[in-house]
Amino acid sequence: MPAVIFPGPEGRLEGRFQPAPRPRAPVAMILHPHSQSGGTMNDQIVQRLYKTFVNRGFAVLRFNFRGVGRSQGSFDNGIGELNDAAAALDWVQTIHPEAQVTWVAGVSYGALIGMQLLMRRPEIRGFISVAPPANMYDFSFLAPCPASGIFVQGAADTVVQPAAVEKLVEKLRTQKHITIHHDVIPRANHFFENEQAELMRSIDNYLDFRLDPACPIR
Template structure:
């Protein structure tokens, strides 16, 4: 798990990167929770998602948004952080030019950034969105959502109540054939303290089901000449 420094739009971005040993392996980008709420790339949720993609043969990158850890710059209300995420994905793709597809995964603020990136990058085939802060940010940009993914939320989340998340996400339109899977983790709060294992089980179950389907979809697209 080598440390990496990525040239970012506001200076260097500190990251950790695990390259796959398989040629053409997919890429995954992990985005952490709010920089001003203690979020950083080594929190338990971010590390868990990183490890899950790594175990499935992805080339995986997680990094600190601007102003966090050794990343340069200052917090920029999400605008700069979206640029950071796009730059980090560009870096990962440059190191994996034959990657078959990409996934994004984010926790809280990182989930909001991940979903915005999803709308801008058609090569992203799926997402993991943990505790999306639907009561703090507008998610109406998902119009329509272009890829299937998992939304995992804590039943006892006091920061973003799960019924508020369900209400907001139920209004999101999706493209034909796209499914947004919801999983409410019993007893869990926003940070999944003492509930990381059931969250991990949810992510494992979803990836083990979804990834074979993505492989089939990508093969069919290649056979028909679509991208």
């Protein structure tokens, strides 16, 4: 899990990068929760997502948005953080240019940034959005959503209303050519404090499905 420093739009960005174990290995990038609420790349769920993709043979990057840890700059209300994510993906692609498939996974605010990045980067073929803040931000930019993925939500989340995520999922499911999965974890709050095992089981089951060579979703 090598520590890395790479250039971002406002100076250096700090991350942890697991290089690709083989040629043409897929890439995954993990985005952390809101930095103004203490979110960093060392968030427990971010670290577990990172390890999950490493164990599946991906080249994987998690990093701190601007103003977090050793990353330079200051919080920029999502605009700068999206640019950070784009710069981070550019950097991974310079290290691992032969990758043909990219995934993005985000937690809470990181899920919002991940879905925005999805709209910019056609090489992203799959997404994992954990507790996306659908009642706090306008997700209408997903018109249309260009890739299939999964939303995972806690049933007892008092920060992100489960009904708001359900409404977003229902809207995206009306689109053709993509498949949206949606798992609700019973008793889980916004941080999945006592249900992280259930959260990761849901994500692992979805990745088993998507990464199966026989999977119809591409």
